[in-house]
Amino acid sequence: xxxxxxxxxxxxxxxxxxxxxxxxxxxxxxxxxxxxxxxxxxxxxxxxxxxxxxxxxxxxxxxxxxxxxxxxxxxxxxxxxxxxxxxxxxxxxxxxxxxxxxxxxxxxxxxxxxxxxxxxxxxxxxxxxxxxxxxxxxxxxxxxxxxxxxxxxxxxxxxxxxxxxxxxxxxxxxxxxxxxxxxxxxxxxxxxxxxxxxxxxxxxxxxxxxxxxxxxxxxxxxxxxxxxxxxxxxxxxxxxxxxxxxxxxxxxxxxxxxxxxxxxxxxxxxxxxxxxxxxxxxxxxxxxxxxxxxxxxxxxxxxxxxxxxxxxxxxxxxxxxxxxxxxxxxxxxxxxxxxxxxxxxxxxxxxxxxxxxxxxxxxxxxxxxxxxxxxxxxxxxxxxxxxxxxxxxxxxxxxxxxxxxxxxxxxxxxxxxxxxxxxxxxxxxxxxxxxxxxxxxxxxxxxxxxxxxxxxxxxxxxxxxxxxxxxxxxxxxxxxxxxxxxxxxxxxxxxxxxxxxxxxxxxxxxxxxxxxxxxxxxxxxxxxxxxxxxxxxxxxxxxxxxxxxxxxxxxxxxxxxxxxxxxxxxxxxxxxxxxxxxxxxxxx
Numbered sequence: 166x167x168x169x170x171x172x173x174x175x176x177x178x179x180x181x182x183x184x185x186x187x188x189x190x191x192x193x194x195x196x197x198x199x200x201x202x203x204x205x206x207x208x209x210x211x212x213x214x215x216x217x218x219x220x221x222x223x224x225x226x227x228x229x230x231x232x233x234x235x236x237x238x239x240x241x242x243x244x245x246x247x248x249x250x251x252x253x254x255x256x257x258x259x260x261x262x263x264x265x266x267x268x269x270x271x272x273x274x275x276x277x278x279x280x281x282x283x284x285x286x287x288x289x290x291x292x293x294x295x296x297x298x299x300x301x302x303x304x305x306x307x308x309x310x311x312x313x314x315x316x317x318x319x320x321x322x323x324x325x326x327x328x329x330x331x332x333x334x335x336x337x338x339x340x341x342x343x344x345x346x347x348x349x350x351x352x353x354x355x356x357x358x359x360x361x362x363x364x365x366x367x368x369x370x371x372x373x374x375x376x377x378x379x380x381x382x383x384x385x386x387x388x389x390x391x392x393x394x395x396x397x398x399x400x401x402x403x404x405x406x407x408x409x410x411x412x413x414x415x416x417x418x419x420x421x422x423x424x425x426x427x428x429x430x431x432x433x434x435x436x437x438x439x440x441x442x443x444x445x446x447x448x449x450x451x452x453x454x455x456x457x458x459x460x461x462x463x464x465x466x467x468x469x470x471x472x473x474x475x476x477x478x479x480x481x482x483x484x485x486x487x488x489x490x491x492x493x494x495x496x497x498x499x500x501x502x503x504x505x506x507x508x509x510x511x512x513x514x515x516x517x518x519x520x521x522x523x524x525x526x527x528x529x530x531x532x533x534x535x536x537x538x539x540x541x542x543x544x545x546x547x548x549x550x551x552x553x554x555x556x557x558x559x560x561x562x563x564x565x566x567x568x569x570x571x572x573x574x575x576x577x578x579x580x581x582x583x584x585x586x587x588x589x590x591x592x593x594x595x596x597x598x599x600x601x602x603x604x605x606x607x608x609x610x611x612x613x614x615x616x617x618x619x620x621x622x623x624x625x626x627x628x629x630x631x632x633x634x635x636x637x638x639x640x641x642x643x644x645x646x647x648x649x650x651x652x653x654x655x656x657x658x659x660x661x662x663x664x665x666x667x668x669x670x671x672x673x674x675x676x677x678x679x680x681x682x683x684x685x686x687x688x689x690x691x692x693x694x695x696x697x698x699x700x701x702x703x704x705x706x707x708x709x710x711x712x713x714x715x716x717x718x719x720x721x722x723x724x725x726x727x728x729x730x731x732x733x734x735x736x737x738x739x740x741x742x743x744x745x746x747x748x749x750x751x752x753x
Contacts, residue, residue: 189478193471201467208463212389216449219387220438224447226383227397227440231355235333237288237373238357250274251359251368255295274301287379289352290344293359294323295369302344309346317343317370326356326370333357335443337403338377353377353405380406391459394433394450400443411450419446425453492520496527508535583623590620601646607674607685608640614653614672621657628667629657635674639685642746645715652689652712652737660693660735668693677740684724684740692734698727720745 241247250270253259259267274293290304294317302311317323320343322336336354341347352374359369384395385408396407402419404411412428420426422437433450440447495512502510508531512524572591575584597613605613611633618631653672661668670691677686709727716723720741729735 189482190475193474193478197467197471197474201463204463204467208459216389216436216451217438219389220436220447220449223383223387224438224440227445227447228443230379230383231335231440231443231445234335234355234373234375237291238333238355238371241293241359241371242362245362246273248359248362248368251293251295251300252361254300255298255368271301275303287375289347289350289374289376290341291371291373292343293369293371300369304344304347306346309344312343312345312348315343322354322356322372323370326358326372327367329358331358331360331365335399335405336372337399337405341374351377353380377406381408384408389449389451391455392452396448396450397440398446398448400445402446405445415450416448426450492524496520496524499524499527499531503531503534508538587620587623590616590623594620598647603646604643605646606640607635607642607644607687610644610646610649611635611672611674613647614649617650617653618670618672625657625661628664629661630667630669631672632669633672636676638676639674642685642741644741645719648712648715649687649689652709655709656689656691656693656735660691660695663694676743679740683743685743685746687739687741688736689739690734690736695729695731695734697731698729716741 241251250273253262254270254274259270262270286305288305290302290309292299292303292311293301297315297317299311299315299317322334322339325334325336334356336356338351338353341350341352353376354372354374356370356372358367359371360367380397384406387395394407394409394411396411396416397405398416399405402416404413415426415428415433419437420435422435424435426433426435432453434453436449436451438447439445499510499512510531511528572584572587575587594613594616601609615631615633618629618633622629622631649672653670656670661670668691670689672687672689674685674687677684713725716725716739722742722745724738724740726738726740727735728738
């Protein structure tokens with residue numbers, strides 16, 4: 166039944182899987198990815214809007230606050246008497262004034278700036294100096310005083326104020342080292358040159374110091390839902406304030422808006438906003454790692470959703486696959502049994518669909534096939550067995566005829582003792598030949614050859630040496646009875662007997678692997694006269710032909726090789742595939 170193997174189920178399974186992938190998996194995967202991508206884009210857009218709105222609000226608050234500080238330094242210009250008092254106090258004649266005049270000038274200055282100290286809690290102090298001479302100061306600490314001999318003209322803020330030409334300048338957070346009690350306090354300041362109105366001649370410089378707590382309050386409640394840094398930079402891109410310590414190198418040069426910068430192993434997304442009209446820069450650094458983690462979290466959730474949907478779809482696929490593949494497997498099962506020779510197999514599933522029609526057709530085919538086999542195949546087997554029996558029956562009389570000729574020769578030579586021993590050995594051989602089944606193990610066949618060789622040695626003496634050997638792995642394989650005896654007899658009668666010199670006959674059996682096929686390998690080799698293989702008629706044609714035919718009938722795939730040349734002996738090789746022993750029920 167070779168060639169009847171059915172493999173249709175594999176392509177069908179592949180087609181079902183392909184259909185499942187195209188119709189379910191790929192659309193689900195694409196949909197999940199699109200949903201995740203849309204959600205990420207929307208979330209990124211919402212986050213961008215939130216940050217932009219926050220920065221807009223924060224920049225407006227900062228702009229308003231800076232404008233208030235700017236207006237604070239314009240207070241001296243609101244009163245001409247205030248400007249006059251500053252001019253007087255900055256002049257050399259101030260030292261020669263009476264105590265009453267000095268007190269009047271001081272009270273006038275204090276009255277103008279007192280409301281600032283009382284109404285603006287963020288203003289820590291107000292200081293007016295001319296060169297290195299303090300003209301007026303007001304602080305929220307009554308015990309505070311100006312540091313003696315302080316070089317105001319050498320300070321950065323003093324020089325900036327003079328260079329600004331009457332415009333306000335904002336000073337980065339710095340120590341209030343020009344006061345005795347608050348010299349370690351960090352303040353944020355605004356300074357301006359006070360000029361005489363008609364002549365625009367500089368009179369003094371006013372500096373108002375604000376507590377950085379105001380900036381802290383502006384930034385402390387801002388939350389972007391990821392770790393972030395907020396920095397305020399002046400127009401020269403120096404740090405004015407930051408909610409955490411940030412390396413200034415990150416802003417050299419100033420990064421582009423929406424760009425990504427790195428600080429060691431950390432990376433940040435930069436978002437900038439200009440604080441108008443002061444050209445200050447508000448910069449937010451968002452942890453890029455956490456932004457990516459949020460994106461990854463969305464993808465993971467989408468993947469989880471995809472897996473859940475996939476499991477549900479796979480369960481539906483399994484149910485559908487069983488409904489489709491159940492009848493297919495039932496049909497395959499029936500055909501497998503038929504392939505193994507069981508013609509009672511039938512398709513029993515009733516699905517009331519196309520598979521039911523195929524199954525009923527299969528049952529009809531099996532019935533017809535069984536009838537044809539019974540009519541034709543069985544007849545062929547009977548004919549083959551008859552041919553085998555006929556060949557088997559030829560061996561026995563041929564063997565006896567040759568042995569009796571040998572006994573006649575021994576009698577003529579007067580070898581009576583040898584003749585009696587030979588007759589006893591022949592009796593044992595005849596018992597094996599007549600009573601043993603038609604199939605025998607290779608071990609038993611080789612033992613018969615050993616006895617036959619011993620019987621022939623009684624006749625030839627030292628002229629004949631017989632060597633029989635076999636591996637344990639081949640001893641149980643069954644072969645036709647007297648398969649090798651005719652070949653051994655031909656070797657002795659036609660190859661060794663004509664020689665007047667000692668000869669040897671080797672019979673060996675073992676396992677051999679060739680081209681990935683395992684063979685039972687039998688070798689019969691002699692060093693006798695040999696012959697021309699093209700003309701074997703005179704050299705045991707009956708025994709040779711008989712053996713080849715019996716091999717062909719019993720082992721269809723067996724190989725029979727004969728190699729001989731005149732004067733060099735003869736070698737016969739029989740190779741039987743191991744699979745033939747399993748296919749032949751009698752050779753098991």
